[in-house]
Amino acid sequence: MRTDHDNRRVTAYKTMALIRHFDKKAVNLQRTGRLGTYASCLGAEAIGTAAGLALTRDDYFVPYYRDHATLYLRGVPLHQILQYWGGDERGNAFPAASDARRDLPYCVPIATQLTQAAGIASAAKLRHEHAAVLATCGDGATSRGDFYEALNVAGVWQLPLVVLINNNQWAISVPRGLQTACASLADKAVAAGIPGVQVDGNDLDALLEVLDHALERARAGKGATLIEAISYRLSDHTTADDASRYRKASDLHRAWQNEPVRRLRDTLAEAGLWDAQRETDWQQQCERTVEEAIDTYLNLPPAPATDMLDYLYAELPAALRDQRNALAVVDQEVRHG
Amino acid sequence: MAELQTHGAHAVPMNLLEAVNRALTRAMAEDDSVVLLGEDIGTNGGVFRATEGLKQQFGCRRVMDTPLAENLIAGLAVGMASQGLKPVAEIQFMGFIYAALEQILSHAARLRNRTRGRLSCPLVIRAPYGGGIHAPEHHSESTEALFAHIPGLRVVMPSSPSRAHGLLLAAIQCPDPVIFLEPKRLYRLKRLPVVADGDPLPLDTCFTLRTGDDLTLISWGAAIHETLGAADQLAAEGINAEVIDVACLNPLDRDTLVASVSRTGRAVIVHEAPGHGGMGAEIAATLANQALLHLRSPVERVTGYDCPMPYFQLEQHYLPDEERIVAAAKRTLAY
Numbered sequence: 001m002r003t004d005h006d007n008r009r010v011t012a013y014k015t016m017a018l019i020r021h022f023d024k025k026a027v028n029l030q031r032t033g034r035l036g037t038y039a040s041c042l043g044a045e046a047i048g049t050a051a052g053l054a055l056t057r058d059d060y061f062v063p064y065y066r067d068h069a070t071l072y073l074r075g076v077p078l079h080q081i082l083q084y085w086g087g088d089e090r091g092n093a094f095p096a097a098s099d100a101r102r103d104l105p106y107c108v109p110i111a112t113q114l115t116q117a118a119g120i121a122s123a124a125k126l127r128h129e130h131a132a133v134l135a136t137c138g139d140g141a142t143s144r145g146d147f148y149e150a151l152n153v154a155g156v157w158q159l160p161l162v163v164l165i166n167n168n169q170w171a172i173s174v175p176r177g178l179q180t181a182c183a184s185l186a187d188k189a190v191a192a193g194i195p196g197v198q199v200d201g202n203d204l205d206a207l208l209e210v211l212d213h214a215l216e217r218a219r220a221g222k223g224a225t226l227i228e229a230i231s232y233r234l235s236d237h238t239t240a241d242d243a244s245r246y247r248k249a250s251d252l253h254r255a256w257q258n259e260p261v262r263r264l265r266d267t268l269a270e271a272g273l274w275d276a277q278r279e280t281d282w283q284q285q286c287e288r289t290v291e292e293a294i295d296t297y298l299n300l301p302p303a304p305a306t307d308m309l310d311y312l313y314a315e316l317p318a319a320l321r322d323q324r325n326a327l328a329v330v331d332q333e334v335r336h337g
Numbered sequence: 338m339a340e341l342q343t344h345g346a347h348a349v350p351m352n353l354l355e356a357v358n359r360a361l362t363r364a365m366a367e368d369d370s371v372v373l374l375g376e377d378i379g380t381n382g383g384v385f386r387a388t389e390g391l392k393q394q395f396g397c398r399r400v401m402d403t404p405l406a407e408n409l410i411a412g413l414a415v416g417m418a419s420q421g422l423k424p425v426a427e428i429q430f431m432g433f434i435y436a437a438l439e440q441i442l443s444h445a446a447r448l449r450n451r452t453r454g455r456l457s458c459p460l461v462i463r464a465p466y467g468g469g470i471h472a473p474e475h476h477s478e479s480t481e482a483l484f485a486h487i488p489g490l491r492v493v494m495p496s497s498p499s500r501a502h503g504l505l506l507a508a509i510q511c512p513d514p515v516i517f518l519e520p521k522r523l524y525r526l527k528r529l530p531v532v533a534d535g536d537p538l539p540l541d542t543c544f545t546l547r548t549g550d551d552l553t554l555i556s557w558g559a560a561i562h563e564t565l566g567a568a569d570q571l572a573a574e575g576i577n578a579e580v581i582d583v584a585c586l587n588p589l590d591r592d593t594l595v596a597s598v599s600r601t602g603r604a605v606i607v608h609e610a611p612g613h614g615g616m617g618a619e620i621a622a623t624l625a626n627q628a629l630l631h632l633r634s635p636v637e638r639v640t641g642y643d644c645p646m647p648y649f650q651l652e653q654h655y656l657p658d659e660e661r662i663v664a665a666a667k668r669t670l671a672y
Binding site for chain 1: 372398399401403404406408409411412413414415416417418419420421422424439440443444448449450451452453454455456457488489491511512513541587588589590591592
């Protein structure tokens with residue numbers, strides 16, 4: 001008989017396979033001029049999916065920019081993720097009914113989201129919420145002061161914060177070995193007086209175990225945890241990057257041997273939870289789902305130009321009225337061709 | 338010296354620092370979501386004592402001594418504000434605010450816009466600014482133009498106890514992020530009447546402190562003190578200067594400035610910050626654009642020199658004084 005844990009693992013696999021397909025199509029959209037620069041999550045599917053499954057509706061998620069799987073599991077539709085990477089801020093207006101309703105938007109300036117996550121954790125603690133804050137970052141982010149400042153305050157204030165590093169070995173072209181002399185990134189937790197854990201970022205089961213434990217510890221008021229999930233960036237940094245300039249093909253080939261999606265599929269198959277027929281059916285479903293998302297994305301109405309001023313302040317200041325009027329004329333011209 | 342603020346029955350005399358403390362106390366008492374954070378603001382009450390007694394009154398959960406990291410303070414405040422708290426962060430001196438600039442510029446000022454209104458960032462960052470108290474290096478700068486240039490922020494600089502009180506109350510209630518720069522030279526200068534239960538003041542208008550027909554003196558923050566002194570000197574010579582306290586540098590109340598200068602035909606803009614790229618340039622450009630045919634002389638600026646704020650041995654030569662303001666006013670009249 002299937003346990004809840006089995007069901008969770010199957011859900012995880014289905015999400016990872018869907019996101020793998022979505023990611024491939026998103027890169028294709030960029031290559032054909034229908035999406036902006038896009039940060040692929042190829043190789044990070046297990047990390048993003050485990051994070052999404054470990055979080056509850058009452059928790060808060062603070063992403064960096066490869067967290068498509070987590071945001072999808074939080075209830076952000078795939079077409080809205082495309083909308084963001086298609087250059088439209090409305091992509092960050094996550095649905096009001098979703099688990100992501102209070103989550104912070106995608107964060108591009110490296111590590112700056114981490115001190116904000118500590119602020120959200122302080123707010124949750126002040127209000128006695130049974131909630132944790134999960135913030136993600138890459139390995140490069142651990143070299144910034146923001147990273148240490150956030151961990152430090154999370155330690156001294158005993159905040160319900162979990163910082164999850166996706167150590168995919170590369171900060172654009174700079175390898176992990178040039179970021180720090182620390183033996184592990186998890187070691188950096190020592191400086192903040194909090195536990196630091198290393199986990200295989202290609203192992204969904206291990207990720208779930210570590211995240212469940214750290215988040216429950218945070219919710220119970222026992223403080224913060226740093227998790228270093230070790231993975232490998234199977235993609236370029238973004239669609240604007242060419243990793244062949246700095247990365248050996250043999251290294252990439254080796255990394256593919258351990259990639260997370262096939263690994264979980266094999267594990268589930270061994271446990272009798274997945275088979276070839278299910279795989280065929282699910283891949284077809286993934287294609288349909290992603291095609292629908294792309295179709296929705298490509299048919300979204302354009303944002304009015306006045307949007308660039310209308311959300312700047314709670315109310316439009318008088319000082320900006322003339323500028324808004326000028327943009328309203330632009331909108332009228334667009335409408336009437 | 339003209340003070341056009343209300344002197345109501347409940348007005349009590351207090352200095353600017355006490356007015357800040359009074360506004361913080363009232364805001365915290367009226368709204369549980371108001372929290373304070375910063376360095377040394379708890380038991381010590383802040384290095385200037387702006388938060389004196391607040392930890393004792395509201396507890397350490399709402400008055401938080403942070404680790405010594407300005408970037409952290411701003412990031413914490415952004416995170417708190419994103420979830421509906423109203424954090425009032427203190428940066429101990431404006432000279433240390435730059436570590437927080439990325440959070441202010443890339444996040445606080447943009448969160449509402451980036452999420453198309455899903456989240457907002459109702460924080461206040463208070464910082465004492467400006468020279469004139471013989472402070473150590475890096476303690477006396479006046480870099481408000483850096484912040485006034487950032488869309489999405491409000492930049493507020495009070496120049497009297499009553500405006501400090503009313504504008505800080507308004508800043509805390511405001512749903513937008515506010516940089517609130519306190520003129521530390523005026524902190525303990527004098528006690529003036531403040532209506533402690535008075536209404537918050539508007540955040541989008543200038544304050545006309547003194548009316549006059551001969552020219553308009555435009556200033557903000559600590560330099561208002563010398564500007565009003567200069568107006569007194571001019572009045573003794575029969576010259577009636579209008580004095581406008583801009584108070585809110587972004588968004589800027591251009592209408593009041595243009596209306597005044599259109600009437601007087603002459604303008605002198607006074608600020609402590611370097612002139613190059615300063616807010617005086619923005620105001621002068623506005624006057625050139627909207628009041629050109631009313632101008633009877635070129636717009637004058639009396640500002641700090643285009644150099645780093647000098648260490649205190651030379652600061653009195655750097656800061657605009659009454660003589661420089663009076664001389665500029667007379668140049669506009671003699672043109």
